[in-house]
Amino acid sequence: MDKKRLVELLRPYLMILPAMVGIFTFVVYPIMYLGYLSLYDYNLMNKAKSKFIGLDNFIEIFSRGDFYKSLTNTALYTAGVVLVTLLISLVIAVWLSKNSKFNAFVQAGIFMPHIVSIVSIALVWLWMMEPSLGFLNYLLKAVGMQPLQWLQSSKTALMSIIIVSVWQGIGYYVLIIVAALQSISPSIYEAAALDNANKFKVFYKITLPMISPQLFFILVIMTIGSFKVFDTVKVMTSGGPNNATNTLVYYIYEHRTTNIGYASATGMVLLVIIALLTFVYFRLLSKRVHYQ
Amino acid sequence: MTRAIHYTRQAMGYLLKSFILIIFVFPFVWMISTSLQTFRETLSYPPTWIPAIPQFINYVDAMRAGPFLTYFKNSVIITISIIVIQLIVMIPAAYAFAKYRFKGKGILFGLVLLAFMIPGQVTFIPVYLMMADWGIQRTLLPQIIPFMSNAFGIFLLRQYFMQIPEEIVEAARLDNASEFKIMSKIMIPMSMPALATIGLFSFVSHWNDYFWPLVMTDTAAVRPLTIGISMLRETEGISNWHIIMAGNVVLVIPILLVYLFCSKQIVKAFVYSGIK
Numbered sequence: 001m002d003k004k005r006l007v008e009l010l011r012p013y014l015m016i017l018p019a020m021v022g023i024f025t026f027v028v029y030p031i032m033y034l035g036y037l038s039l040y041d042y043n044l045m046n047k048a049k050s051k052f053i054g055l056d057n058f059i060e061i062f063s064r065g066d067f068y069k070s071l072t073n074t075a076l077y078t079a080g081v082v083l084v085t086l087l088i089s090l091v092i093a094v095w096l097s098k099n100s101k102f103n104a105f106v107q108a109g110i111f112m113p114h115i116v117s118i119v120s121i122a123l124v125w126l127w128m129m130e131p132s133l134g135f136l137n138y139l140l141k142a143v144g145m146q147p148l149q150w151l152q153s154s155k156t157a158l159m160s161i162i163i164v165s166v167w168q169g170i171g172y173y174v175l176i177i178v179a180a181l182q183s184i185s186p187s188i189y190e191a192a193a194l195d196n197a198n199k200f201k202v203f204y205k206i207t208l209p210m211i212s213p214q215l216f217f218i219l220v221i222m223t224i225g226s227f228k229v230f231d232t233v234k235v236m237t238s239g240g241p242n243n244a245t246n247t248l249v250y251y252i253y254e255h256r257t258t259n260i261g262y263a264s265a266t267g268m269v270l271l272v273i274i275a276l277l278t279f280v281y282f283r284l285l286s287k288r289v290h291y292q
Numbered sequence: 293m294t295r296a297i298h299y300t301r302q303a304m305g306y307l308l309k310s311f312i313l314i315i316f317v318f319p320f321v322w323m324i325s326t327s328l329q330t331f332r333e334t335l336s337y338p339p340t341w342i343p344a345i346p347q348f349i350n351y352v353d354a355m356r357a358g359p360f361l362t363y364f365k366n367s368v369i370i371t372i373s374i375i376v377i378q379l380i381v382m383i384p385a386a387y388a389f390a391k392y393r394f395k396g397k398g399i400l401f402g403l404v405l406l407a408f409m410i411p412g413q414v415t416f417i418p419v420y421l422m423m424a425d426w427g428i429q430r431t432l433l434p435q436i437i438p439f440m441s442n443a444f445g446i447f448l449l450r451q452y453f454m455q456i457p458e459e460i461v462e463a464a465r466l467d468n469a470s471e472f473k474i475m476s477k478i479m480i481p482m483s484m485p486a487l488a489t490i491g492l493f494s495f496v497s498h499w500n501d502y503f504w505p506l507v508m509t510d511t512a513a514v515r516p517l518t519i520g521i522s523m524l525r526e527t528e529g530i531s532n533w534h535i536i537m538a539g540n541v542v543l544v545i546p547i548l549l550v551y552l553f554c555s556k557q558i559v560k561a562f563v564y565s566g567i568k
Contacts, residue, residue, distance in 0.1 A: 011471065012392040016400060019385035022441030026419060027407040033418035092312065102306070108555045109313045112320070115558065116547055117500035119518045120540045123525075124323045127533050135322060138339055171316065172562060179563045228413045231502045235522055249413045253507070256417055264417050271414045278409060 057265035093177035111171030122235035154244035390453035
């Protein structure tokens with residue numbers, strides 16, 4: 001009898017054990033390890049030569065121009081991607097929200113880039129954005145506009161990367177907004193129609209508040225996702241030209257072999273930013289969001 | 293008259309929607325077209341739309357540029373192993389979180405949510421050092437075991453399990469069914485849609501993954517397809533776009549094929565993951 005009770009007591013712990021081992025080994029412990037590394041002048045070849053230097057790495061981070069440059073780039077990139085994606089996907093979603101075969105087909109097409117590897121996407125856009133032979137400049141010239149340098153000029157490189165990210169992401173957000181729009185009960189619109197409310201007012205007073213939980217969700221995952229941007233930068237520009245597209249994660253990546261302690265300290269900064277973003281969003285926006 | 297206006301408006305709507313569709317599909321068409329052109333055709337101005345003679349040799353050239361059979365094999369092994377391990381780890385954990393009460397459950401589930409929020413971009417440096425310490429950085433393991441616990445999957449599956457009525461589980465227990473049997477005969481069959489969603493999700497994200505293999509690997513023998521294709525620019529020269537695009541098509545085709553045949557399920561899976 002006692003043995004049976006013990007088994008009952010231990011069973012849930014045994015069932016979650018593998019999952020917890022994974023989370024401890026590959027999330028919790030690495031975060032503590034990262035914090036530890038960030039306080040050291042770490043020597044990869046000879047661990048004995050590693051030196052505890054306290055907060056020196058952090059002091060260095062905040063006194064270096066190239067760090068601020070990558071932080072600014074990341075913030076600009078995030079703002080650009082979030083605003084443009086939210087706006088365009090809202091427009092397209094409202095437009096495709098009627099349940100029809102053709103609309104579903106268009107949605108499936110728009111969504112396609114989202115499930116394709118970012119490597120493929122970066123490579124094909126790199127080719128299309130090629131200044132002398134690329135398709136985009138051919139188009140610009142065909143309609144009588146000045147060709148652009150795209151990724152090869154520090155003035156347009158970040159914008160070019162934003163375009164690619166927006167293009168890849170829109171399909172997913174359209175899907176979520178369309179699903180939200182379709183879940184609004186038609187009777188609400190009928191009531192509004194009885195009141196003779198105009199289209200814009202209906203959208204602003206009914207549709208928007210009704211889908212605000214999903215919009216909020218999109219805002220959070222898009223901001224956090226954008227702060228981690230790396231793949232497009234690595235494949236398309238390697239942070240250049242002139243650090244114009246160097247972002248936070250790329251910055252960590254660049255320092256990971258030459259100065260592990262410094263890269264780890266930057267990783268801690270990224271961790272804090274992501275935690276703050278998550279926290280602030282939940283605090284500020286959850287109050288204004290309508291929940292059913 | 294009003295009818296004529298109605299039809300014109302409808303036609304305009306179709307036209308504009310088709311235009312939007314083209315913006316999203318065209319780069320893929322361009323990729324395929326370029327992959328079949330000669331080098332000279334890629335240099336022409338205005339650009340070549342359809343190659344005079346399709347150059348399938350580009351694909352052979354691209355695949356000869358590196359050990360692509362190895363890359364492909366690695367991608368398949370890594371993706372399948374991750375999905376299988378995740379399912380084995382995830383199902384009992386989600387079941388325990390959904391149907392048992394035990395001390396520390398709240399904190400432990402909080403850890404799952406924490407794991408959900410912490411990206412690999414934060415943890416990769418310490419994990420790499422750990423892999424080096426364990427002496428396994430020249431194997432495929434660093435690309436597999438860090439993903440053994442799928443926090444998103446545990447979260448989603450737990451939601452699903454919680455919706456299964458308690459009475460069904462109780463009835464099975466009264467019939468002396470073991471907990472293992474309840475899981476395999478009731479819980480799993482009843483949550484197939486969730487499991488399919490999670491599996492598809494893992495397949496897409498790990499087949500496409502670029503960051504993690506990039507920072508974990510330093511030899512060709514353990515690299516997946518994404519890294520191999522991205523290196524074509526270095527091995528084949530930056531302006532050999534016809535070869536690079538051929539490699540690119542090889543990388544995209546498996547995903548697009550899956551998408552072509554079950555776009556509905558994939559779309560549903562992504563919507564579901566977004567709303568819950």
